[in-house]
Amino acid sequence: MRKSFDEVLKYTDYALDIIKKQTMNDEESKAFTKEIVHNFDTHINPGFLEYRKAAGEDFTVMEWMANGDVFTDLHGNEYIDCLGGFGVFNCGHRHPKVVEAVKDQLAKQPLSSAELIDANRSLLARILADVTPGDLQFSFFTSSGTETVECALKMAALATGRHHFIAFEGDFHGKTAGSLSMTAKAHFRQPFLPLLQGTRHCKFGDLDMLRKMVEVMDYVGERPAAIIFEPIQGENGIQIPPDDFIPGIRKICDEYDIMMIADEVQAGMGRTGTLFAIDYYNVAPDILCLAKSLSGGVIPVSATVCTKRAFEGMFPDPLLHSTTTGGNPIATAAAIAAINVLLSEDLPGRAKRAGGMFMAGLEKIRAKYPKLMTDVRGRGLFIAMEFVDGDKGYEVVYEMFNRHVLVSGSLINAKTIRIEPPLMISDEHIEKALKVIDESCAVVYKSM
Ligand SMILES: Cc1ncc(COP(=O)(O)O)c(C=O)c1O
Numbered sequence: 001m002r003k004s005f006d007e008v009l010k011y012t013d014y015a016l017d018i019i020k021k022q023t024m025n026d027e028e029s030k031a032f033t034k035e036i037v038h039n040f041d042t043h044i045n046p047g048f049l050e051y052r053k054a055a056g057e058d059f060t061v062m063e064w065m066a067n068g069d070v071f072t073d074l075h076g077n078e079y080i081d082c083l084g085g086f087g088v089f090n091c092g093h094r095h096p097k098v099v100e101a102v103k104d105q106l107a108k109q110p111l112s113s114a115e116l117i118d119a120n121r122s123l124l125a126r127i128l129a130d131v132t133p134g135d136l137q138f139s140f141f142t143s144s145g146t147e148t149v150e151c152a153l154k155m156a157a158l159a160t161g162r163h164h165f166i167a168f169e170g171d172f173h174g175k176t177a178g179s180l181s182m183t184a185k186a187h188f189r190q191p192f193l194p195l196l197q198g199t200r201h202c203k204f205g206d207l208d209m210l211r212k213m214v215e216v217m218d219y220v221g222e223r224p225a226a227i228i229f230e231p232i233q234g235e236n237g238i239q240i241p242p243d244d245f246i247p248g249i250r251k252i253c254d255e256y257d258i259m260m261i262a263d264e265v266q267a268g269m270g271r272t273g274t275l276f277a278i279d280y281y282n283v284a285p286d287i288l289c290l291a292k293s294l295s296g297g298v299i300p301v302s303a304t305v306c307t308k309r310a311f312e313g314m315f316p317d318p319l320l321h322s323t324t325t326g327g328n329p330i331a332t333a334a335a336i337a338a339i340n341v342l343l344s345e346d347l348p349g350r351a352k353r354a355g356g357m358f359m360a361g362l363e364k365i366r367a368k369y370p371k372l373m374t375d376v377r378g379r380g381l382f383i384a385m386e387f388v389d390g391d392k393g394y395e396v397v398y399e400m401f402n403r404h405v406l407v408s409g410s411l412i413n414a415k416t417i418r419i420e421p422p423l424m425i426s427d428e429h430i431e432k433a434l435k436v437i438d439e440s441c442a443v444v445y446k447s448m
Pocket of ligand 1: 086144145146147149172173174175230234235263264265266267291292
């Protein structure tokens with residue numbers, strides 16, 4: 001209900017004081033937690049409190065500070081972050097180089113006029129053209145993963161003059177109308193159908209089916225504008241396709257002049273042991289979607305990186321697709337610093353080595369609890385533990401959280417728990433996390 005401006009002003013003063021605060025004593029933190037829970041219940045969504053059960057019955061775990069591969073709750077307890085913001089924190093939390101670049105830009109001009117020519121956007125676009133595979137050359141900047149997918153779909157339609165798309169079963173591409181059309185779980189799509197017309201879903205990894213689907217679509221006059229895919233499916237529980245799948249998509253796209261869209265919102269930026277997941281296959285897409293860790297874990301930014309052919313439909317009217325704050329100066333400063341960190345610290349190489357260490361440890365744990373943990377798979381630090389069912393997986397997550405290691409389930413595949421830590425996670429924290437997984441599995445195994 002509307003309050004007087006004086007009352008609102010008072011509350012904003014109080015909130016600003018909180019933002020300034022570094023720590024709270026026990027009494028303050030208890031009262032503050034109660035207030036935040038109330039605000040969530042009343043103004044965010046009461047369902048969240050139920051959903052966040054892993055945070056303990058009384059929801060007292062409120063994240064407050066973070067550094068490197070660790071975050072701290074309001075009470076000062078430390079947690080190892082093996083979730084990494086679902087792929088946001090590849091550079092870790094508050095990497096000094098990213099923070100410095102953002103502060104430098106903040107001191108000059110945080111947001112631009114959105115009318116004149118601004119520097120950072122062009123610097124980042126040039127850097128992306130230089131680090132991405134193939135002939136990717138032009139970038140359109142936004143703030144979230146789903147927006148990069150929306151842009152990619154529109155660019156493909158514009159470039160080809162066609163309006164049909166193929167995505168894959170188990171894919172996750174976001175939840176706005178266009179990207180949700182590509183996302184492949186009924187639970188998220190059904191309440192909002194019909195979505196984008198002319199979207200088909202094919203079995204992930206099945207090249208024969210894909211070829212037949214394209215042949216038939218072409219035959220009936222519905223040749224796709226694009227085939228969109230995740231090189232490794234993240235929300236579907238780290239599903240790695242057969243080695244010939246992605247080169248096979250490229251071949252079909254070339255034969256039929258279809259745009260190949262690689263969605264690396266989650267798998268990209270070093271996570272799988274190469275800068276981009278698609279690098280593993282030595283294949284270049286026509287359109288590459290980047291988000292999450294492009295922000296350096298500091299301020300959101302996303303990019304749709306395209307070939308000239310995919311983007312030139314935008315040349316006559318650059319405002320045909322636009323967003324006011326996408327690619328703003330502080331966000332692009334963060335992304336430039338993030339790429340600098342990834343390359344200068346060889347974080348893809350670190351992901352490969354650390355991923356090997358994690359996987360070896362997990363395999364040993366799986367062998368101890370075969371009826372509980374049924375599979376371990378991954379590439380680099382993009383790892384899944386698969387459990388016998390979703391409930392058992394959740395119990396393991398709960399036990400792990402009580403031992404101060406954060407992991408999470410997957411949106412599309414409830415049986416898998418993902419391990420996606422910052423790429424600079426220390427060996428010591430990997431060993432500790434493995435010990436916690438072992439202990440947690442032992443507790444759940446005993447109750448089976
Ligand atoms: C592969 C992929 N694409 C797109 C998205 C959507 O990104 P966002 O949540 O930033 O909109 C996600 C989010 O998890 C993703 O994993």
